[in-house]
Amino acid sequence: MTRLILSTSNVMTGGPSIMRRPGADRSNLELINSLRSNFLAAQEDYSPSSTSNGSSPRSDQEESQVRPPVSTWTTRHASDFYIPTIDWSLAGLFEERNQYDITVKLFYLPAADIRDRAQHTKDAIQLVLRQLGVQYIDLLIVSFPGLSFDGDCEWEADKKNSAQGNDNEEVASWAVLEELYDQGTVKKLGVAEFGSEKLSRFLTRVKIRPKVDQVNIKDCCNVPPPLLKLGKLENIELLVHNDCTNILPSGTLRELLGQGPDGAGVLSETKRGLDGIKGDLTPEWVVKYTAVVRDRGVIENKGYFAVAQLKE
Amino acid sequence: MGLLALGTPLDWPEAKEKADQVRQWGIQQLLAIWNKAKGKEKDALLWGDEIEYLVVTYKDDDPNVTLSLRQADILHALAHDEKLCDDGGCVPALQDVGGTALPIFHPEFGRFMLEATPGKPWGIGFRDLLDVEPNMKLRRKIAKEHMHPEEFPITLTTYPRLGSPGVFTSPYYPASGEKLRSQFVPDEIANPHIRFPTLAANIRARRGRKVQVNVPVYKDKNTPSPWKDPTVNYDLHKWPEDDDVRQGAAPDNFIHMDAMAFGMGSCCLQITFQAKNITEGRTMYDQLSPLGPILLALTAATPIYKGFLADTDVRWNQISAAVDCRTPEELGEKPLKNDRWRIAKSRYAPNSTYISDDPRLRKEYLDPNLIIDPDVKQQLMNGGMDSLLATHFAHLFIRDPIVVFAEDLEELDLNKTDHFENLQSTNWQHIRFKPPPANNDIGWRVEFRPMEIQVTDFENAAFSVFMVLITRAILSYDLNFYIPITRTDENMQTAHRRDAVLEEKFYFRKNPFPIRAPRPHSANGASNSGTNTPHILSRPPTPTGPVEDEYALMGIDEIMNGSKRDSGNNFPGLIPLVESYLDSMNVDVETRCELASYLDLIRKRANGSLWTASKWIRNFVQNHEDYKGDSVVGEKINHDLIGAVIAIEGPGKKDVANVEKFLGSV
Numbered sequence: 001m002t003r004l005i006l007s008t009s010n011v012m013t014g015g016p017s018i019m020r021r022p023g024a025d026r027s028n029l030e031l032i033n034s035l036r037s038n039f040l041a042a043q044e045d046y047s048p049s050s051t052s053n054g055s056s057p058r059s060d061q062e063e064s065q066v067r068p069p070v071s072t073w074t075t076r077h078a079s080d081f082y083i084p085t086i087d088w089s090l091a092g093l094f095e096e097r098n099q100y101d102i103t104v105k106l107f108y109l110p111a112a113d114i115r116d117r118a119q120h121t122k123d124a125i126q127l128v129l130r131q132l133g134v135q136y137i138d139l140l141i142v143s144f145p146g147l148s149f150d151g152d153c154e155w156e157a158d159k160k161n162s163a164q165g166n167d168n169e170e171v172a173s174w175a176v177l178e179e180l181y182d183q184g185t186v187k188k189l190g191v192a193e194f195g196s197e198k199l200s201r202f203l204t205r206v207k208i209r210p211k212v213d214q215v216n217i218k219d220c221c222n223v224p225p226p227l228l229k230l231g232k233l234e235n236i237e238l239l240v241h242n243d244c245t246n247i248l249p250s251g252t253l254r255e256l257l258g259q260g261p262d263g264a265g266v267l268s269e270t271k272r273g274l275d276g277i278k279g280d281l282t283p284e285w286v287v288k289y290t291a292v293v294r295d296r297g298v299i300e301n302k303g304y305f306a307v308a309q310l311k312e
Numbered sequence: 313m314g315l316l317a318l319g320t321p322l323d324w325p326e327a328k329e330k331a332d333q334v335r336q337w338g339i340q341q342l343l344a345i346w347n348k349a350k351g352k353e354k355d356a357l358l359w360g361d362e363i364e365y366l367v368v369t370y371k372d373d374d375p376n377v378t379l380s381l382r383q384a385d386i387l388h389a390l391a392h393d394e395k396l397c398d399d400g401g402c403v404p405a406l407q408d409v410g411g412t413a414l415p416i417f418h419p420e421f422g423r424f425m426l427e428a429t430p431g432k433p434w435g436i437g438f439r440d441l442l443d444v445e446p447n448m449k450l451r452r453k454i455a456k457e458h459m460h461p462e463e464f465p466i467t468l469t470t471y472p473r474l475g476s477p478g479v480f481t482s483p484y485y486p487a488s489g490e491k492l493r494s495q496f497v498p499d500e501i502a503n504p505h506i507r508f509p510t511l512a513a514n515i516r517a518r519r520g521r522k523v524q525v526n527v528p529v530y531k532d533k534n535t536p537s538p539w540k541d542p543t544v545n546y547d548l549h550k551w552p553e554d555d556d557v558r559q560g561a562a563p564d565n566f567i568h569m570d571a572m573a574f575g576m577g578s579c580c581l582q583i584t585f586q587a588k589n590i591t592e593g594r595t596m597y598d599q600l601s602p603l604g605p606i607l608l609a610l611t612a613a614t615p616i617y618k619g620f621l622a623d624t625d626v627r628w629n630q631i632s633a634a635v636d637c638r639t640p641e642e643l644g645e646k647p648l649k650n651d652r653w654r655i656a657k658s659r660y661a662p663n664s665t666y667i668s669d670d671p672r673l674r675k676e677y678l679d680p681n682l683i684i685d686p687d688v689k690q691q692l693m694n695g696g697m698d699s700l701l702a703t704h705f706a707h708l709f710i711r712d713p714i715v716v717f718a719e720d721l722e723e724l725d726l727n728k729t730d731h732f733e734n735l736q737s738t739n740w741q742h743i744r745f746k747p748p749p750a751n752n753d754i755g756w757r758v759e760f761r762p763m764e765i766q767v768t769d770f771e772n773a774a775f776s777v778f779m780v781l782i783t784r785a786i787l788s789y790d791l792n793f794y795i796p797i798t799r800t801d802e803n804m805q806t807a808h809r810r811d812a813v814l815e816e817k818f819y820f821r822k823n824p825f826p827i828r829a830p831r832p833h834s835a836n837g838a839s840n841s842g843t844n845t846p847h848i849l850s851r852p853p854t855p856t857g858p859v860e861d862e863y864a865l866m867g868i869d870e871i872m873n874g875s876k877r878d879s880g881n882n883f884p885g886l887i888p889l890v891e892s893y894l895d896s897m898n899v900d901v902e903t904r905c906e907l908a909s910y911l912d913l914i915r916k917r918a919n920g921s922l923w924t925a926s927k928w929i930r931n932f933v934q935n936h937e938d939y940k941g942d943s944v945v946g947e948k949i950n951h952d953l954i955g956a957v958i959a960i961e962g963p964g965k966k967d968v969a970n971v972e973k974f975l976g977s978v
Contacts, residue, residue: 012788013826045834087833095354103898139898212898221905228901240904242895290896295356296588297436299788299896 002277004081004257005127006306008034009041012299028247031286031304035256039073039264042084046073067265070276074266081277081310083257083266092133093291093300100300102137104128105192105214105288107247110145112284114169118176120307124287125185127305132291141190141214142177143245144170149193149216158224161195171205178208190214193245196226203234214239248283248306257281279312319717321510324517327716334713337724338731339688342705342747343695345729349748350590355755357784358433358586361776363448364579364765365426365455365465368954369482375951378482379424379471380463381500386426389458390417415451421511422577423503424481426455426465433586434780438903441780445773452769452961464958467765467772468925469578469614469627473950474501475569476619477543493522493551494571496543496618501573507715511738512572514714515637522553524561525569525633530621530810532934534941538564543618567617574617575634575660578627579765581611581772583779584746586755592787593756594668594701597745599786601663602793602820603886604742604762605803606871609812610917611764611775613925619950621933621943624808625926626764628742632658635740637714652710653683659711660740662762662804665704666797667745672826676859677796685709708739727751742804762804767925767957768975774910781907782886785893791824795863811927814920817865822881824889872918887915913976928974932956935969 011034047068075082093100106124108117121142128137147165149157180186190212194202203209213236217223223238231238257267259276268276284307291301322330367380380386413431420427428451434440455465473480475496489499491509493516502508516522529539544562548554553570562568587593612625636658641651648654657664664682666673682703689706693699713734720730729750736744746757760779766772785791799819806816864881874885890911894904916922923931933939936949945953956968965971 013790013828041828042831042834045831087831089833090831099354101898215901217901217904221901221908223901238901239898240901292897295436296787297357297784297897299893302896 002079002081002279002310002312004083004281004308004310005086006035006083006256006304006308007086007131008038008303008305009086010301010303012302027242028244028252031247031288031306032252032256034304035306036262036264039084039256042073043068043264046085070266083264086131088130091131095293097134099293099295100134101139101292101294102132102134103139103141103290103292104137104186105141105143105241105243107143107243107245107286107288108145108173109248109283109285110246111250111282114173116284117173120285121173121176121180123307124285124305125180128287128289129185131303131305132289132301136185136187137289138186139188139190139212140177140180140186141192141212142173143192143214143243143247144173145245147193147198147245149195155222155224158195158197158227161193162197165198167198167201167205170202174206174208178206181208188212190239192241192243196224196230199227199234199236200230209234210236212237212239214241216240216242243288247286248308250281250283250308253281253283253306253308277310277312279310281308281310283308318506319719321506322716322718323510324514327514327714328518328712330716330721331712333721334716334731334734335685335688335709338709338713338733338735339691339695339705340724341726341729341732343692343697344726345732345747345750346695346697349756352748352755353589355586355588357436357588359435359780360429360433360584361444361448361772362580362582362584363428363451363467363769363772364420364581365428365452366422366468366471366579367424367426367459368464368466368471369460369462370464370951370954370958371462372955375948376479377473377947377951377954378480379422379474379501380459381423381481381483381485382460382463383419383423383426383503386455386458386463387417387419390454393458415447415454417451417455419503419505421503421508422573423501424471425503425577425579428452428455436780436784438897438899438907441777442903442906444776445769448769448772466954466957467579467767467769468957469580469764470574470617470630471577472616472945472953473619473947474577474617475543475571475574478947488548488550490551492516492571492573493553494573495545495548495554495557496569497571497573501571501577510715515572515635516553518637518639518712518714520639522556522561522570523572523575523634523636524556525571525574525630526561526563526566527569527617527630528623529565529567530615530623530930530943531565532621532941532943535943539943540564541566541568541620544568567620567622569618569630569634572634575627575631578614578631580627580761581763581765581775582759582761583763583776584757584759585780585783586757588755590756591669593745593758595670596758596783596786597663597743598666598668598670598673599791599793600758600760600783601666601743601797602795602800602803603782604662604760605800605807605818606820606868606886607760607775607779608742608762608764608804609807609816609818609868610872610914611766611924612807612813612927613764613766613929615810615926615930616933616945619945621930621945623810625810625812625924626808628762628804629808631740632660635660635738637712652685655683655710656681657801659738661742662801663741663743664797665700665707666794667700667704669698669700672792672794674794674859677794679796679798682707683710704745709735711735711739714738764925767928768961770975771913771925774913777907777910778890778914781890781893785886785889788893788896789824789889790826791889792826793821793824795819795821796859799863811924813868813917813924817867818871819863820866820871820883821863822883823862824884869919873915887911887918916976922976923970923974925974928970929953932969 073084075085144165177189188211191210192214194213257264259269268278286306288304292299369378369380415428415431418427430447485498485500487498491499491513544557546557608626614627639651640646641648642655644654684706688709689702692702727750742762744759748754803818809816872886874888875881875883932953933945938948960968
């Protein structure tokens, strides 16, 4: 078993990959584009023959010709495979810790085994703490698979939401978050895409209550009144996001790592006769972190880690 | 406008004789501030908006609408409202207010104007952004409560019939006073505080003639061609300046105006931001500069002057001309003999320098013909200032101080900034870089000045909040909007054209993103020496390649909403940039929805699905029953327009003509 650790580095300086396209709400484009551009950047930077400064577009054919060996820009360490190599000496933030609001959102992906969630959570938080050079984060939001807040009318969405997901599994997974909270590693917990009924059931079953419910709303801005009411009553902040829940489907991941024109050339595709690692690929979790200088509203660092298991 | 010192103002040319002394002392004060504050760090984002109002006297049943000249009385009423003062609002202020800070009211140049600012600066907490619009409404309400029942504070950029024949002020005063010598407006149109008439008189004296504010008239189907301004009197012989019109001051096809009040009597929407430190302030100054003309065109609200429809949509050039103190030599009309240089622009003009020590600032972006005072620059550099910033101030200091008080010349006080501010605050550039004031904790600030005031508080809040958000996006994404600064001059002119928001194209940078820096420890990165801090990554490389390839002509829609697939520019759009920024922030649903309504207004103004105020006003006039297709905005039309402007901020909003095309669904 190999653990693939994909990373974006700081996407704030990554250019157009982070831009929302007009009309594209709820998307994983930011994740996918910034992973891809970080792979490309690492290939350029670590390739001894490269003379490009990272701005010149090249055709597909040139791309595959100049694509450097995978080993130059990635790192294998025991069973961990870092794509690309992470230079931890560059980790950290500019100012003192108390200047920042650090928000982390953890996406449990549907294909992962839910019994591994506790470990996944700890792994994700460790990576983020190391990347930002900090001891704690201010807000950790978790996104469970199978939940949505979709529909033309959010009233409907709220009702539909009630039957989605799996209450028992979600409550069971919450224990590790409470542990992180008790340790002081996380100051505040949050959930994503919980409708009013689901949220009120959840509140009765957990020890440390979420302080945030992050929901996706479309242009109409009609937050379902029951949810608004519950938020006010229980003092739970309703925050907005536009991520999709299944942020890294395995097909997308294969394409990202594969031999195609937009791929990183890490995964083997035997029919094209090219080398690379082979096996079953299971995306397990994605974590997004954002460090904002609080009283200036400036985002200094934002990025993602994505982890997948490879059965070779 | 800040606190108004009292004293004995010098007339021209005595003031001129003291110009060098004021400049010298100004430089010394500037160096004192600079040395004290150049290391100032970690200031929070604080920001403030300024709303300016015209005060009109309006009755439903009286076609004659006038400008109320009771500014002093209204301010007095506000200042002596004890309850208001106890709660923190006062006149004029700058006092430290805690708790629920009530708005603060200030005098302005026009005696028919008021300015109101929030009682304390805004922060970046998103809740603060939600408070802006209610606070603007509160300001309007408080102002109204201290006026007569028939007086109303309105937010039009200019009064449509200022300077028209007949009665347009209450009380009435005849034109042709000693200070302004205008054949259209009385001296009493200006704030009577001695600073203002002196400013107007000394600008006129320095020029050697009256200011000339000429706006092309809009040629409608019945407008004569050539058109001669029928309100110009060629037979006045009271003042020497009455000769101006006989010497060609009023060319055919232009609405002719002749006094500072026609420009400085305009209302603007200005936003000031406090930066983290001087470096961030300089970055913001540079990056906001190219946005100026875009926001000017987008906020267009000035289609009428002196009772005629104009062929332009914005106020900027008229203010520029109204305070243009340049002599014939400086203007290039006569060979240089007494003056030191020819000067390309009025002291009210788009800015002329970039000041950031950003490696992305290429020397090609600077104006090769920039006029500076080399002695001033040298002095500032001897005092430790770097060349770029010294150049900026050495450019501002090519001007003479206009209003000089005798009392201020007795002793130089380096703990004050009055002489520096004398020059600084009469360089009305579209972006202003503001050093910290003396003796308090305020940091380095940048003021964004090109926007036109909007008719409603909703719009004013929308544009204010948008500007705050775009500065946050600029700093977060390290955006780069640099274009050659003279292109911004051209863009400012383009922004004047009728319906420029939809019809014109502007020079704008195609790719605003930083070039990625290679990893420092990689094969192609920087050497391994040096410190291992993230700072290395944050310093993008200097761009290469021809400057002309970096920018293109784009419409406002493309700049605001992003390039269409077929454009080839691939510009992401300022609104998508702001939305991407918001997507990365923790914003609650209520705030996000409010922000969405602001961004929606701006998006639709940019793509033409909603009208600018200019278009709405123009349409109102042209569809009025009294309008004869001859460009004349008569008293009845003016009355009904002012009535609509009052109604649109009240319960009568839904009945206002075309309100849905102007503001969207009501």
